[in-house]
Amino acid sequence: MPAAAAVPAENRDTASVSVFHGVPGLTVDVYANGEELLPDFKPGTLTEPQSLPAGTYDIEVFADGEGPDGNPAIRKSIDVPAGANATVAAHLTEQGDPTLTAFVNDVSDIPAGQSRLTVRHVAAAPAVDVRADGTPVVERLTNPNEKSLEVPAGTVSADVVLAGTDTVAIGPADLNLAEGTTTIVYAWGSAEDDNLALKTQTIGGMETAPGGVDAGESGAMAAHNESATAWLVWGTAGAVAVAGLLAARRRHPRSD
Incomplete structure (x- = not known):
């Protein structure tokens, strides 16, 4: 959408x-x-x-x-x-x-070259880890909580695994994390009924001019404050x- x-x-x-x-x-x-x-x-x-x-x-x-x-x-x-x-x-x-x-x-400004990724656990499932290109970026997320990160803009392969394991519950799926946008990923459905899935929502308009970049954040996947x-x-x-x-x-x- x-x-x-x-x-x-x-x-x-x-x-x-x-x-x-x-x-x-x-x-x-x-x-x-x-x-x-x-x-x-x-x-x-x-x-x-x-x-x-x-x-x-x-x-x-x-x-x-x-x-x-x-x-x-x-x-x-x-x-x-x-x-x-x-x-x-x-x-x-x-x-x-x-x-x-x-x-x-969260629709606050995002540093130039970065994108915001928010993950929300809204599934009938236990705690999960969310991985980007195989690396955990959100750990032990429980229903109905959320976690946000600021990451370099680009495409990542995301999947959801049971917390602390390599057991894939959802995915993998490619996410296009555009500069200056918030991409919200919902893990939803039921593990017992074997219908777990991902849904994404994108909110734009949060770009920051290059002069406003915080040098300490550039090029790194930095933990952002949790969304409200x-x-x-x-x-x-x-x-x-x-x-x-x-x-x-x-x-x-x-x-x-």
Whole structure:
């Protein structure tokens, strides 16, 4: 998919939100404030980023075809914070239960010649190591955590192995880590069901002029601060469709 642009700093009343459906075999219908937003939303897809007014939305999630008169699988309020670039990931916990985690994407400047790689563990699987060209770059990553690195721009072969072993769980897959972009890799699916997979998301627009390069970082794979911690965690995979059409149905936060 095309690279998503970073949120302009001056845009303080909205957020840029993408959603990733990472629960195998689960199709859902999603409602916001009583209105159907998206029927028949299928797993394995990542939406284009949407600009949403900041605010609170009441979400109801039904098994495909069971809404709105049935009992929702979940009824939750979701806060959309102003100014954030975020991805909402519907996925499985390590134990295999559907859940949903929203991550704030790091859209800070990247030194010239470098690229940011973020790995997110959203699979029903134990701790994993992520390797680039056979070398571990992220170790003992657990669900639903993430880790970010700044690396030289270029193409790398990435795979996911069980932590501390050479047992490949996912991959290898070639990643094109373009200069000035953040590439987010989601390890998703279920180890027990043998359907583990990778999904990538690219966010662009973070280039830095060559004069701004920190000489201590040039040419090395340096550990970067972990991306901002998840700003929302709430149960069930069905809410994956929330971002697409929320803007038309914004409501003010409730006082209760």
